[in-house]
Amino acid sequence: MTVLDTLAPVITLNGGNPIYVELGSTFTDPGATATDLCLELVPVTVSGLVNPNSVGTNLLTYTATDGNGNTNVAARTVIVRAPRRQRFRGASPTWFWRRIRIAAR
DSSP: OOOOOOOOOEEEESSOSSEEEETTSOOOOOOEEEEETTTEEEOEEEEOOOOTTSOEEEEEEEEEEOTTSOEEEEEEEEEEEOOOOOOOOSSOHHHHHHHHHHHHO
16 A cells, blocks of 8 residues: 655744844844654755844745655744834933033033
8 A cells, every 4th residue: 555645744933933133143043843744854944044234024934845745835034123222321311412512622
């Protein structure tokens, strides 16, 4: 009896989707795993790049193909965003800049 495998592997993303990264930080892809009814674990390849030094949206694509040619694709969005504005403690920024201007005269 021959079993015909027509089902693509199931890809599971490790970590969140989307992932938010602060501008200038490092990004480590948490990866993905794929399982197949016939082969159990299937290798996953990833394509796409994340540039943590540029604000914007990046797409990583994960592909898994079982031994019978069945392929599945999953995508992860990585959003690089500027850091939140830092709050000044103590004197206001306006006071600070006025003082610099006075000292420069």
